[in-house]
Amino acid sequence: MWFTVEDGLTYLVGTQCTACRTVCFPPKTGFCPNPRCDGEQLNETRLSRSGRVWSYTNSCYPPPEPFEAAEPYVPITIAAVELDREKIVVLGRVKDLTVADLSVGMELELTSEDGVWLWTR
Known part of the structure; x- marks a missing residue:
């Protein structure tokens, strides 16, 4: 896990x-x-539970097989976040924010829902 x-x-x-x-x-x-x-x-x-946005993007198309995307596919926002203490960059989904809401250096923290971890404000 x-x-x-x-x-x-x-x-x-x-x-x-x-x-x-x-x-x-x-x-x-x-x-x-x-x-x-x-x-x-x-x-x-x-x-670390928090870090700063290093980079971000959205995924407007479903990922290729073997991943099974929901129908209809809903685009997601993804951020690469540099963890506060470890200084490593971790890529993950972002909750309730779009690319228009994000900026490099913005602080995000971890949350989870439905068995998935997510970055949030």
Whole structure:
């Protein structure tokens, strides 16, 4: 699972190398992804709940197979958000905002609904 909800708050779940502290999202197993590290232990960790918009766009067409889009397809807004603490960029859907509402540097936070995590204001 890539996220968890605890006490009504949504958290992304990543992994962190015990040797060099490199953070990964989505979570992974095996070797550290940092090419300068030979660490082999990645521990699950909760990531920042907020960050700043790095980039954004909309998806006006349904994604290709094997994804099954709802009929009729409703366009979605997507944002790449740099997490406050980890400084990694995470791509995700945006709730209740369009591209006209977003700007680079805007702060967003995590929420979830219907089993999906989302960025929101």
